[in-house]
Amino acid sequence: MRKGFTRRPQADAPAAHGKNYITPSGLERLKHERHFLLTKERPAVVAVVAWAAGNGDRSENADYQYGKRRLRQIDGRIRFLTKRIEAAEVVDPEAPRTGLRMSKAFFGATVHYVNATGEERVVSIVGTDEVDLERNHISWVSPLGRALMKTAAGDEIVLHAPRGTEQLTVLEVRYERIPVEPFREPLGSESGVSIKRVDR
Structure with a gap:
């Protein structure tokens, strides 16, 4: 960890x-x-x-x-x-990335993770004006968004959220277009x- x-x-x-x-x-x-x-x-x-x-x-x-x-x-x-x-x-998730910026989660990343009970979830890290929980778009300054920052596949993290502490394992970090509701x-x-x- x-x-x-x-x-x-x-x-x-x-x-x-x-x-x-x-x-x-x-x-x-x-x-x-x-x-x-x-x-x-x-x-x-x-x-x-x-x-x-x-x-x-x-x-x-x-x-x-x-x-x-x-x-x-x-x-x-x-x-x-x-x-x-x-x-x-403005940060474009589709912009070319090199080095650690390709494999680690930063703003604009889409992260696939699993919790301790085996429940998997995919979220995209976006701005505070773009949060859309129905689309799994979370703010980069939310507890989950901050916990996922700079993680890579295989990393284990501890999320401190209002509902309690949770252990997560990052399965994949990728960068792709994040569709925002117009x-x-x-x-x-x-x-x-x-x-x-x-x-x-």
């Missing part, structure tokens, strides 16, 4: 790194969401608010109150996405209903 993986990860490790590692497709998803908010959702909500403002008393105008609250949420999300995009450090315009978004509200 490698002793380097028996220590408990520090709780503040993500903040200490200050980097927003992300895959190319993950970055595209953030950009698409921001573009949607800036070009469709926000203008639609602004139109609803302008229409509602012309309907009299704003203090009892539900459309106006909701619209202003939604506008604050959208602006907050746009600011968040902008900061994440500006801080992004951004899709949400159903019932303001951009789809704003014209009806404005015209009524």
